[in-house]
Amino acid sequence: MRHPLVAAALLAALAGTAAAQSVSLQGTLGDSKAVLMINGAAHTVAVGATVKGVTLQSLQGGQANVVVGGKAMALSLGGSQVSVGAAGNAGGNSIVIPASTGGHFFTQGAINGKTVRFMVDTGATMIAMGRTEADRLGVDWKSGRRGNTATAGGNVPAYLVNLTRVRVGEVEVYNVDAVVVGADMPDILLGNSFLSRFSMHRDSDTMRLERR
Known part of the structure; x- marks a missing residue:
C-alpha cells in the first residue's frame, strides 16, 4: 500500500x-x-x-x-497574457494586460478573426472604432443604426453594429455591441460592451479581467 x-x-x-x-x-x-x-x-x-x-x-x-x-x-x-489550462485547453477565463509607459492599457486581439490592437477604455460605453478600421475588418457599418457621437472635432455620425466575435488573448466573447464613428481613430477602444462581461482588478501597472 x-x-x-x-x-x-x-x-x-x-x-x-x-x-x-x-x-x-x-x-x-x-x-x-x-x-x-x-x-x-x-x-x-x-x-x-x-x-x-x-x-x-x-x-x-x-x-x-x-x-x-x-x-x-x-x-x-x-500583448496581454495568455492563460492555458490543463491538457492544453485554452483557459478562456482570464486576461492580464500590462500598462504601457504612458499608463494606458493596450492589448492585441481580434475582431471576427482579424488582428487588431485595443486600448482599454473603461469610460467607453462599447467597443468603438473608425470607419477605415471597420472597413478593414469587414464590419458592415452602413447597415447599422445611425446616430451621432461627440468628438474633439464636434459631432460626427456613428453607427451601432454587432460584432460576431471579439477575442483578447485566449478569451473569446460573442455578439458584442460596437459603434463605428465617422472619423478615423488611432486605436480601437475596448469599451464596456466587452469589459462588463468580466470582473476587473487593477494592481499598480497590471489589469486583470476575470470572466463573470
Whole structure:
C-alpha cells in the first residue's frame, strides 16, 4: 500500500502540472532569446528551450511562437497574457494586460478573426472604432443604426453594429455591441460592451479581467 504522505505528494505534483499557465512576451534579445512573463515571473528563454513548461519555438518581428501544455500559440510583444489550462485547453477565463509607459492599457486581439490592437477604455460605453478600421475588418457599418457621437472635432455620425466575435488573448466573447464613428481613430477602444462581461482588478501597472 502506498504511504499516504507519498500519495499526497504525488497528487500535489500532478495538480501543479495540470494548473493553468499564464504567459506573455515582454521583450526580445535579437532573434535568439525572448523575455517571457510566465505565471507572473520574468524568464529569459532561448529559441528551442523550455522553461516552466513553456517552449519557445521561434522568434521573429516582435512575435514569439510558443508551445504551452501541448498547445501552439503566437505571442505579440507587449500583448496581454495568455492563460492555458490543463491538457492544453485554452483557459478562456482570464486576461492580464500590462500598462504601457504612458499608463494606458493596450492589448492585441481580434475582431471576427482579424488582428487588431485595443486600448482599454473603461469610460467607453462599447467597443468603438473608425470607419477605415471597420472597413478593414469587414464590419458592415452602413447597415447599422445611425446616430451621432461627440468628438474633439464636434459631432460626427456613428453607427451601432454587432460584432460576431471579439477575442483578447485566449478569451473569446460573442455578439458584442460596437459603434463605428465617422472619423478615423488611432486605436480601437475596448469599451464596456466587452469589459462588463468580466470582473476587473487593477494592481499598480497590471489589469486583470476575470470572466463573470
